[in-house]
Amino acid sequence: MAELITYRDAVKRAIAQEMRRDDSVYLIGEDVGDAGGVFKATKGLLDEFGPVRVRDTPISEEAILGAAMGAAMTGLRPIAEIMFSDFLATCWDLVAVEMAKTRYMTDGQVTLPLVIRTANGGGLRFGAQHSQAVENWAMAVPGLKVVAPSNPHDLIGLFAAAVRDDDPVLFFEQKSLYPTKGHVEEGEIVEELGTAKIVRSGTDVTIVALASMVRRAEQAADELAEQGISAEVIDLRSLVPLDATTIIESVVKTSRLVTVEENPRLCGWGSEVVSLVAEEAFWHLDGPLTRVTTPHIPLPSADALEDEVLPSVQRIVDGCVKAVS
Amino acid sequence: MAELITYRDAVKRAIAQEMRRDDSVYLIGEDVGDAGGVFKATKGLLDEFGPVRVRDTPISEEAILGAAMGAAMTGLRPIAEIMFSDFLATCWDLVAVEMAKTRYMTDGQVTLPLVIRTANGGGLRFGAQHSQAVENWAMAVPGLKVVAPSNPHDLIGLFAAAVRDDDPVLFFEQKSLYPTKGHVEEGEIVEELGTAKIVRSGTDVTIVALASMVRRAEQAADELAEQGISAEVIDLRSLVPLDATTIIESVVKTSRLVTVEENPRLCGWGSEVVSLVAEEAFWHLDGPLTRVTTPHIPLPSADALEDEVLPSVQRIVDGCVKAVS
Amino acid sequence: MVQARFPEPVSDELLDIEDKTRLELYRQVVRLRRFEERAYRLFMDGLVKGTSHLSLGMEAIAAGVATAMREDDYTFCTYRGHAHTLARGVPMDAVMGELLGRQSGVCGGKGGSMHLTSVEHGVMGSYAIIGAHLVIANGAAWSASERGTGQVTVAFFGDGATNIGAFHEALNFAKVWELPIVFVCENNLWMEYTPIDSVTAVEHPAADRASAYGLESIIVDGNDPDAVYDVASRAIGRARSGGGPSMIEAKTYRHGGHSRADPGTYRPEEEVEAWKARDPLGYRDRLLALGMDEAELVAIEDEADADIDAASEAAKAAPLPDLEAAYTNVWADGGWSWRN
Amino acid sequence: MVQARFPEPVSDELLDIEDKTRLELYRQVVRLRRFEERAYRLFMDGLVKGTSHLSLGMEAIAAGVATAMREDDYTFCTYRGHAHTLARGVPMDAVMGELLGRQSGVCGGKGGSMHLTSVEHGVMGSYAIIGAHLVIANGAAWSASERGTGQVTVAFFGDGATNIGAFHEALNFAKVWELPIVFVCENNLWMEYTPIDSVTAVEHPAADRASAYGLESIIVDGNDPDAVYDVASRAIGRARSGGGPSMIEAKTYRHGGHSRADPGTYRPEEEVEAWKARDPLGYRDRLLALGMDEAELVAIEDEADADIDAASEAAKAAPLPDLEAAYTNVWADGGWSWRN
């Protein structure tokens, strides 16, 4: 029987599922214990797993990720929380230069089964330093896996896959999704990294979206249907590994591509998807490849301004209309 | 009269040109003074400008960039050296979250006329933590200007433009180019940011390259000419602002595009250029858009391996042949 | 090592401070209190969006330090920066406008509660990344000393910030370059929901570390406006006369939660009560005991009430930003274009 | 505060160390010296590509600490890590092979001089970003204590690393979590080309800071194998028995330049000479004075000579890596693919 739960509660369930299964899984981060995290997504875990396996840290992002990395290379499977994804910048060396490269530099001697989970993205009026969507920062660095679920079910299944994976995985929880709900069946849920999902079939245009943008893409598809345009919507779910096959097969069918990103425009994952298609499916295309993104600006705080710049359903519709015209 | 000087010496000349002109220009960084920098590119500046304007710092990358930022907002025009561009990861918060956003967040109250210069890229067998080409990290962050010259003349002219610009500029000196030479005329040299240069005209395919890849693209064009393929080579010079006009006009003429990047594959600047063309010049295209990049892997240290993975002239030739076929 | 969790007994020694300065300190404390109380109410009413971090109970620090500053000095503060911004003389309505995301806000609504900035008042910004502003503040201090202006920089931060790398780099750098800067740690015993003494092994997270960089450091009762004013005057004076950087650790407590609607219930009730009994507003009693005229104090209070009412009304009435404002001031040319 | 730029007088006190341990210390110092001399020659011959950072003159630290470690303990070191890697028992030819970028190298040529790693010997990596490995080392220590193995982690670093943020975060974290880790600062007075005392305002950049985190700290003559062995044994023993982290600052000096072909001429000649007079190899005289048999020492030296010759020849003769090696071990599945 499926239960309706929030994305927020799915985080807790996902962590608990993995911590119950495997004693070597630990959760560390700022305020993750008694406080249950600033987004209350880890509330209750301290009670179940105790203060040794669920542990508060100082405000020391480099020390948090260093601890996770050193522990992962010596037998634990740590989950480290970086409270807001913006703060990854304060420990980017650990992510991009240490974790991402150590296995390769040591020719496979070091294995790093760890997950960094972090609250990503805008929409909460937190301003430019607490609202960034930075999944593309991670995608640009070889050696990192990158996951960003759009709903509670996928969150649990992909999180389980991330914890069980032997490589460092950046797990982006979209903070605007925490209060949203979805149906989740009982029992263990495990999905596979690198598998996109076609959440709606269509024939005229392929819309590729991620995390918070998936729901908007579906809403856009509804509106497009009213205009007689049949849109296929792909929830990318993971950026690395990338499910290139699903994207290309869809574009071969629809001949048109629109990507929808919350992150700023330049060098986002959309540009990678567009480039992939422009190289590998070029002869199947019937129109310009279009990206809908946040413009290349920092995010403003005021609600009216933030709403203005994040990709809206209307802008997705417009992008698709342009692509098929 | 033009003189033949190295890219390394061009750095010194560029900094001296600006420090002579404007007393508010300072140079700070690790070992930049007496030692003249680890690449000897700042040798002699201490003698000319003294230890107040050319100043060694502790090994504290965040403190270096913090000092530059705070000084820029209050009347100086600092040049901060980050010794290797890899080390930007240790101070990425200052770059991506503070410098890039502060003007916007304060609605223009704060102006940040500063330059971060840094040695970028591979080819010197330094291994994965001292060889990254990370210009795309900066391009992905709104609020940063990004420059990467390919030769001594451009280095001086673009550096002058960067110092005179009122926004934060990341200035990538490609370390494999330091010993290379080019002709530089006497007197002050100032170029404009955001202007690409067509370094070779052609009609069959447009090759867009940056920094170390420009010379290889030209060599590839030579080889292609022998095969009867006429390649136009564009030296991009600056990523932000991006000279979209020059790229698009060239592709409208040639109908084919190949980008050549030293950075790893995913979400590089090449993906942005390809996406731009795929959206705005789609109907002019006669073949798949192709990117030649370092594969999406960390850089290995051994010379044979490093040479294997960096884009070679042969791979550029192959990419162009594929694009025109 | 466990920190004292309760306020230390107040020193009986009466500092030698002029009456008009004392009145100014009182005026500051009252205005900051009124502002924060109103900001909380407007947050609960849904008018302040996003988040906001109040200095309720901590007002004496911003008040004391700002009163000791010269008009052209610089301050750098954190996301918890309403008080520090107001104390430098930024008008209440511009601050309230920013909290409400209005065009009238100090940052035109683009910054919000966590990013209050008013360069014309020397308020060089509120930064939401722990520790970052400490290194940036060094830069302003460096620039002032190069320009020979005599300006001093003050950087406020929390106890939790003492464990992040930037704190370390900032202190060492400031000392080695002998910068005219004063670091002010507002030690309110708690980070967000976790006590500082659970993640730090020394008693005074800021002061006990200053010596590791060669900085002078001083611990002060952060709820006593006189005491704060006194140590700040001396530290600022020393920085201004070329004596280099110093560290002030001010012991204080927040009356409310960390941010937004947090009720702060994770804290032991006796702890909260003990600190509330040491409310900086208790300063009023000292002023009366010193023989000041109560009418003067009431006038200050009335003025603050009137001002906060006016500021709230003005902010509520102010227009939302033009949507085009989203596309301005990415670059110094005023625009946002990344291409030609 | 200016640091002592010349070696402190050696203590006359004779430590109580077994003869066979002393012979092992001597064997280590000799082997590390021979290796570094040869690495320098091969660099000058163009056979070591890229860069290399030698521990010439600093061998007693790696020798003394490694000799005090248990076989399954962990070490983390920097780009200047040949000595620390060899001292844990990694064969010379695998290290030399890595320097020469050969298939036989510990990392198959993919790491190079700056990234020597041999997990089977507890050498958990050489890291080229200043300070980063200090926080990573904490993780290994945490894991060992969770797994209850009694393993201790040692992290080596330079004086220059004491000014980077990660140093600060690492020390505080280690103490708050009471980790079984020993931080060993090799203070050779210089960073690259700049003296540490020009960018640090305290006399002992590592030891003077340890107290700011509640760590025990000890300063030792880093050129005396006995002294290093002694303090390391105690610090490691304490960590192993649950006594938490500590900091050792070992005073030393590099005989040569910072890296590659740097002649190190920026350093005053008297300083270099004074330190060369305190060469760790002087340990030989102490052993003779203690009545040890010179023939045993000669045998150790001969063995080292033979080993380094063999290792160099083996490395030179070893094949270059297969080009396909460039595409392996990005991921745990052995491959590099980022897509399906």
Ligand SMILES: Cc1ncc(C[n+]2csc(CCOP(=O)(O)OP(=O)(O)O)c2C)c(N)n1
């Ligand atoms: C680098 C970084 N890490 C974490 C946070 C999230 N955060 C915001 S406030 C806070 C607590 C700060 O505590 P303290 O420094 O004592 O200041 P206070 O809020 O008590 O004034 C934390 C962890 C952040 N903003 N930046």
Ligand SMILES: Cc1ncc(C[n+]2csc(CCOP(=O)(O)OP(=O)(O)O)c2C)c(N)n1
């Ligand atoms: C974050 C970072 N900044 C700068 C460098 C460049 N760098 C390499 S070694 C070095 C000097 C280090 O000095 P010290 O810590 O004393 O170690 P030593 O080389 O003397 O052993 C510097 C600045 C680096 N590798 N990483």
Ligand SMILES: [Mg+2]
């Ligand atoms: Mg606090």
Ligand SMILES: [Mg+2]
């Ligand atoms: Mg050193």
